[in-house]
Amino acid sequence: MQLTDCSDAVHALASGSACGKAILLGEHAVVYGQPAIAVPIVDVRAQARVWAGSPGTGPAVYAADLAARFTPESDDQRGTGLVLAAQAAIDAFMGQGPPLIDLEIELRSLVPMARGMGSSAATSAAIVRAIAAHAHLSLDPAVLSRLVYLAEMHYHGNPSGVDNTVVAFERPVWFTRGSAPVFMPVGVSLHLLLADTGVPSRTRDTVAQVRAWRERDAATVDGLTAAIGALVCQAREHLDQGDLAGLGQAMSANHALLRLLGVSTPALDTLVEAASAAGALGAKLCGGGGGGCAVVLCPSGRADAISAALRRAGAQKLYETTIATA
Ligand code: PMV
Numbered sequence: 001m002q003l004t005d006c007s008d009a010v011h012a013l014a015s016g017s018a019c020g021k022a023i024l025l026g027e028h029a030v031v032y033g034q035p036a037i038a039v040p041i042v043d044v045r046a047q048a049r050v051w052a053g054s055p056g057t058g059p060a061v062y063a064a065d066l067a068a069r070f071t072p073e074s075d076d077q078r079g080t081g082l083v084l085a086a087q088a089a090i091d092a093f094m095g096q097g098p099p100l101i102d103l104e105i106e107l108r109s110l111v112p113m114a115r116g117m118g119s120s121a122a123t124s125a126a127i128v129r130a131i132a133a134h135a136h137l138s139l140d141p142a143v144l145s146r147l148v149y150l151a152e153m154h155y156h157g158n159p160s161g162v163d164n165t166v167v168a169f170e171r172p173v174w175f176t177r178g179s180a181p182v183f184m185p186v187g188v189s190l191h192l193l194l195a196d197t198g199v200p201s202r203t204r205d206t207v208a209q210v211r212a213w214r215e216r217d218a219a220t221v222d223g224l225t226a227a228i229g230a231l232v233c234q235a236r237e238h239l240d241q242g243d244l245a246g247l248g249q250a251m252s253a254n255h256a257l258l259r260l261l262g263v264s265t266p267a268l269d270t271l272v273e274a275a276s277a278a279g280a281l282g283a284k285l286c287g288g289g290g291g292g293c294a295v296v297l298c299p300s301g302r303a304d305a306i307s308a309a310l311r312r313a314g315a316q317k318l319y320e321t322t323i324a325t326a
Contacts, residue, residue, distance in 0.1 A: 012049035012050055012051055012106070013050050013051060013052065013134050014049070014050045014130050014131075014133035014134035015047065015048065015049045015050070015130050015133065016047075016048050016125075016126050016127070016128070016129025016130035016131070016132065016133050017045045017046060017047045017048070017126050017129065018045060018046055018121070018122045018123075018124075018125030018126040018129060018167050018168075018170075019040045019041055019042045019043075019044065019045050019111075019118075019122060019167060019170055020040075020041040020044040020045070020046075020110075020111035020117040020118045020119065020122050020167075021038050021039065021040055021041055021117065021118035021121070021122075021163060021166045021167055022038065022039055022041055022116075022117065022118075022192065022194060022286050022287075022293075022295045023036055023037070023038045023116070023162065023286055023287060023295075024037040024038065024039055024235065024247075024251065024295065025037050025228070025231055025232045025235045025250060025251060025254045025284070026038075026162075026175075026228060026229070026232040026254070027116075027162075027258070027285075027286070027287055027288065027289070028206070028207070028210055028225065028228070028258065028261055028263060028288075028289075029224075029225035029226075029228035029229050029232070030160040030162055030175065030176075030177060031158075031160050031177070031207060031210070031211075032214075032221075032222070032225045033176065033177055033178070034176075034225050034226065034228055034229030034232065035174055035175065035176045035229060035232045035233065035236075036160070036162050036174075036175050036176075036232060037172070037173070037174055037175075037184070037232055037235055037236065037239070038162050038163070038165070038166040038172070038173050038175060039166065039172045039173075039186075039190070039192075039323045040166055040167065040169075040170040040171065040172070040323075041111075041117065041118075041192075041194070041319065041321050042170060042321075043321055044110050044111050044117065044319055044321070045109075045110055045111065045122065045126070046107065046108070046109035046110070046111050046119070046122040046123045046125070046126040047107070047108050047109070047126055048105055048106065048107050048123075048126040048127045048129070048130035049105070049106045049130060050103050050104070050105050050130045050131060050133075050134045051103070051104040051105075051106070052102070052103070052104070053102040053103055053104035054102065054104075055102055056102065057071060057102050057104070058071055058072045058073075058083075058101075058102065059071075059072070059083060059086035059087055059090060059102070059103050059105065060083075060103075060104050060105065061079060061082040061083055061086060061105045061106075061107055061127065062104065062105065062106045062107065063078070063079065063082065063107050064106060064107065064108045065107075065108060065109055066078060070082055070083050071083065072087065080154055081120055081123075081124065081151045081152075081154040081155050082105075082107065082123060082124065082127060082151075084124075084150065084151045084154050085123075085124035085125075085127045085128055085147065085148065085150070085151040086103065086105055086127050086128075086131065088128070088147045088150045088151065089127065089128040089131040089132065089147055090103070090131060092143070092147060093131060093132060093135040093137055096135050096137060097134070097135030097136045097137065098134065098135065098136075100131065100134070100135060103131065103134070105127055105130060105131075107123055107126065107127065109122065109123050109126070111123070112196060112293075112317070113200070114200035114201050114202075114203075114291070114292065115194075115196055115200070115201055115287070115291075115292040115293045116201045116203070116285070116286045116287020116288055116289070116292035116293050117194060117286070117287065117292075117293060117319075118163045118166070118167055118287075120151065120152060120155040120156075120163070121148050121151075121152060121163040121164050121166075121167040121168075122167055124147075124148045124151040124152070124164075125144060125148045125164070125167045125168055128144055128147050128148060129144065132144075141168045141169045141170075142168070144168040145161075145164045145165050145167075145168035145169065146164075148163075148164035148167065148168060149161055149164045152164050155203075155204070156203055156204055156207065157204055157207070157208075158207075160175070160177045161175070161177060162175040165181045169181070169183065171183045171184075172184045172185075172186050172323060174236060184236070184239065185240075186239055186323055186324075186325055187239060187240055187241065187242040187325065188239075188242035188243075188244060188325060189322055189323065189324055189325050190244075190247075190297060190322065190323040191297070191298040191299075191300060191303055191320075191322055192295060192296065192297060192298070192320070192321050192322070192323065193275075193280075193295075193296040193298055193303060193306060193307060193310065193318055193319070193320050194286065194293045194294070194295055194296075194318065194319040194320075194321070195271045195275070195293060195294045195296060195310040195315040195317075195318055196292070196293050196315060196316050196317040196318070196319075197265070197267040197268055197271065197291055197292065197293070197294075197314065197315070197316065198267075198314075198315075198316030198317070199265065199267060199290075199291030199292070200291050200292070201287055201288045201289060201290055201291040201292025201293075202288065202290040202291060203287060203288025203289075203290075204288075205288075205290060206262075206263045206288045206289050206290045207288065209262060209263070210261060210262070210263065213262065221261070224257055224260055224261050225261075227257055228254055228257050228258075231250045231253050231254050231257070232250075232254075234246070234250050235247050235250040235251070235254075238250060244281050244297065244299070245281055247281070247282065247297060248280065248281025248282025248283075248297045249281075249282060250282065251281075251282030251283065251284045251295070251297055252272070252276065252282040252283060252284060254284050255272050255283065255284030255285060258284065258285055258289060263285070263288070263289030263290060264285050264289055265289070265290060265291060267291070267314060268285045268289065268291075268292075268294055270313050270314060271283070271294040271296075271310055271313055271314065271315060272284060272285070272294050272296075273313075274309045274310055274312065274313030275294065275296040275306055275309065275310060275313075277309065278302075278305055278306045278308075278309035278310075279298075279299065279302050279305065279306060280296045280297060280298055280299075280302070280306050281297040281298065281299055282296070282297045283295065283296040283297070293319075294310075296310070303320055307320070
């Protein structure tokens with residue numbers, strides 16, 4: 001079978017889903033060995049379903065949201081990482097269940113693309129989970145994380161690994177590049193809003209821009225990333241103690257440092273300022289920057305008023321979520 005739209009298709013053989021994420025603190029600095037704190041956005045997800053494909057077609061991914069079908073032969077860059085994730089899963093699970101060649105995979109995602117919410121990791125993880133389910137495998141999150149990282153390398157060049165980790169484990173994580181992730185109990189519920197500027201985030205470009213600056217002036221960039229790392233450490237203590245005000249202050253201070261690092265935009269700054277003026281505990285850009293979303297920490301009962309302020313300040317879309325106490 002070749003998919004064009006699965007809504008009326010026969011039952012899928014298997015399915016899998018994966019969540020989006022937000023980096024609470026530490027993006028960009030995490031590329032240079034500083035810690036970051038990331039949380040799963042479990043109610044905003046990508047969903048993949050697997051069918052038996054036509055012989056000889058290889059793994060094909062039909063991205064329903066793009067109305068586009070990608071195969072290993074496609075030269076459409078939008079699909080390369082998706083097919084790569086499918087192929088990585090097939091190679092890893094081959095011989096452990098039913099034949100995995102020529103799978104046809106349908107993908108739908110509520111995680112917005114290029115908004116710093118982990119769309120590439122979520123779509124890859126959903127595909128890998130669906131293929132593992134088809135192979136009747138119970139998938140170790142560490143294995144999932146490693147397979148998703150392979151696709152992340154395609155999207156981001158030299159990713160830190162924070163996105164694939166938080167998406168694969170679906171737990172708040174303290175992440176330091178090259179070290180085992182530490183899963184963090186969250187001592188207090190976090191009410192978060194993600195406010196979308198409507199402008200695509202250019203993670204690959206902003207990461208390259210910071211790297212180019214660091215090659216010219218390592219002292220300045222390392223000073224900024226070290227200062228971000230110090231805020232991430234403070235934020236961990238605030239989280240442990242359930243100190244939401246302290247956490248929010250660290251997030252806002254992190255945004256100021258990301259501005260100095262050159263990865264914010266006027267639209268992001270406007271959202272961050274509007275959120276703070278409306279009573280948010282803290283706000284910052286989230287992910288690669290250059291566009292994408294701001295993440296806002298709301299005091300209990302203030303999310304509606306802050307949402308209204310964010311809309312007035314230009315937010316194109318809002319996502320509201322709660323990170324529950326562990
Ligand atoms: O834009 P996102 O959601 O892919 O997040 C990128 C986070 C960075 O720290 C900027 C890059 C990385 O590899 O960690």
